Amino acid sequence: MSYPEYFQGIGVVDKDNWTHPKHVSYAAKEFKECDVDIEIEACGVCGSDIHCASGDWGERRDKLVVGHEVIGRVIKLGPECHTGLKIGDRVGVGAQVASCLDCERCEHDNEPYCPKFVTTYNQAYPDGYISQGGYASHIRVHEHFVIPVPEKIPTHLAAPLLCGxxxxxxxxxxxxxxxxxxxxxxxxxxxxxxxxxxxxxxxxxxxxxxxxxxxxxxxxxxxxxxxxxxxxxxxxxxxxxxxxxxxxxxxxxxxxxxxxxxxxxxxxxxxxxxxxxxxxxxxxxxxxxxxxxxxxxxSLLGSRKELLELLHMVAEKDIKIWVEKLPVGEAGVSEAFIRMKKGDVRYRFTLTDFDKEFPKN
Known part of the structure; x- marks a missing residue:
């Protein structure tokens, strides 16, 4: 693949056959001065993914790649990034990738309630780019929505914390x-x-x-x-x-x-x-x-501050959520979609093996 111009993902290409997604390629959004590029290692499967992919929530974009419980490694930092992230850090991205960051709500740790909220997938940024999610090789996100993940939390258990x-x-x-x-x-x-x-x-x-x-x-x-x-x-x-x-x-x-x-x-x-x-x-x-x-x-999601608090609590108290792992790919995502629709999971899925589905050049 040609990185960073194009990312790869597992996307819904046939809206009438949404439970059988395909391996797709799509353009990355424009890299901005406060953006972070992340190479994805795991992604949780959220009920929102099923609602969106199936059309329960209305229009779906072409080649829709869902997933907003992303865990990966930082591989690129914009020149204006100031949150202390470093290349190689393990980080997470949840269900929000943008807000104005200037309004009264954003300034008081209420970013999810900002009128300029952008979801991690299936929504347009101000420049018209349609966000794409975490069942993918990479994701590009403003640094504010990139959360350091304590090393004590295993990757497959950390992912579902980012949204669920x-x-x-x-x-x-x-x-x-x-x-x-x-x-x-x-x-x-x-x-x-x-x-x-x-x-x-x-x-x-x-x-x-x-x-x-x-x-x-x-x-x-x-x-x-x-x-x-x-x-x-x-x-x-x-x-x-x-x-x-x-x-x-x-x-x-x-x-x-x-x-x-x-x-x-x-x-x-x-x-x-x-x-x-x-x-x-x-x-x-x-x-x-x-x-x-x-x-x-x-209530809608939570703020960056609350995410940091949650991850600290989970690490400190060694909380273990109940997770089943599935390999990312057409078959793995299809199984996750079908079983989630049936309620056949105790109690979360995390997609893994991203290096096998999206090998490095």
């Missing part, structure tokens, strides 16, 4: 998760299982919520103190009435959540924070008086 991990960590922090607090995690999957691990590491008493009993054993192994099967356990709203300080909604579907029941277990001034990003036509439904005394909000 930070997506649940940020609302836990902002919601007030701390020693002595009672925290609920609703939906025990790729993000929810990390929510249990993180909330427990932050000192909270953790309540795991799932519709059925089949996640009980895993939830307790992850560190949950309580498990509630909402469709099978009678009287749970009375048993846990007025118990929780914070609740994070990690389920993949809002339509399958009975918010009116969940509100009953919250304390007055308790916070329910959703990180759900389901299909476009789904809605959160609640009875008009159901929200009395309870705050409900949505």
């Amino acid at each position: 991990g930070i997506t649940v960590y940020s609302p836990l922090v902002r919601g007030g998760c701390a020693p002595g607090k009672k925290v609920g995690i609703v939906g025990i999957g790729g993000i929810g299982h990390m929510g249990i691990l993180f909330a427990k590491a932050m000192g909270a008493e953790v309540y795991a919520f799932s519709r059925h009993e089949n996640k009980r054993e895993d939830s307790m192994k992850l560190g949950a103190d309580h498990y509630i099967a909402t469709l099978e356990e009678e009287g749970w709203t009375e048993k846990y009435f007025n118990s929780l300080d914070v609740m994070i909604l990690c389920a993949s579907s809002l339509s399958q959540i009975n918010l009116d029941d969940l509100i009953k277990v919250m304390k007055v001034e308790g916070k329910i924070i959703s990180i759900c990003v389901p299909e476009n036509d789904e809605m959160m439904i609640v009875k008009p008086l159901g929200l009395l005394g309870v705050y409900v909000s949505n």
Whole structure:
């Protein structure tokens, strides 16, 4: 391949056959003075990748390369880079690659809420270039969104922290998760299982919520103190009435959540924070008086500051998320897409073996 003008990736080229992506080549974005080039070594598979590749979220770009849980090595630094990165550093890139970095939100560690937010793939930069993601040989990103990764965290376990991990960590922090607090995690999957691990590491008493009993054993192994099967356990709203300080909604579907029941277990001034990003036509439904005394909000990703905090906590407390490795490539990505769509994973995939699919010249 001709680097850096062109990168290689595994992209969706047939929108009607999105579960069978192909090896593609595409132009890199223009290199700017604060950009960093990264040679990718691993990339986590996020539910957002499936939603975008399948068309759940609307238009897909041609040769769409998804992936926003990137781990790799710095191979080039722009002349105006000042974050202390060095050639050869192991770094991560999450689901955001640009913002204005000048507005009040950006200046107060709220980059994900900047109006000039650019996602890692399938969105246009101001100059019109369409971002491409991490199922690829390389990625080129502004240094602000390039995060040093502690060497103590294995690469395949570090990757899912860059989106799934930070997506649940940020609302836990902002919601007030701390020693002595009672925290609920609703939906025990790729993000929810990390929510249990993180909330427990932050000192909270953790309540795991799932519709059925089949996640009980895993939830307790992850560190949950309580498990509630909402469709099978009678009287749970009375048993846990007025118990929780914070609740994070990690389920993949809002339509399958009975918010009116969940509100009953919250304390007055308790916070329910959703990180759900389901299909476009789904809605959160609640009875008009159901929200009395309870705050409900949505959270999006997390800031650079929060990502650094999360990685430090994971390294310091030796937190091990549950990850299955798959080799990157047409077959590996296809398997990830198909199994993720079926929910056949406990609880995250990380794509590896990038040096084999994208060999150096």
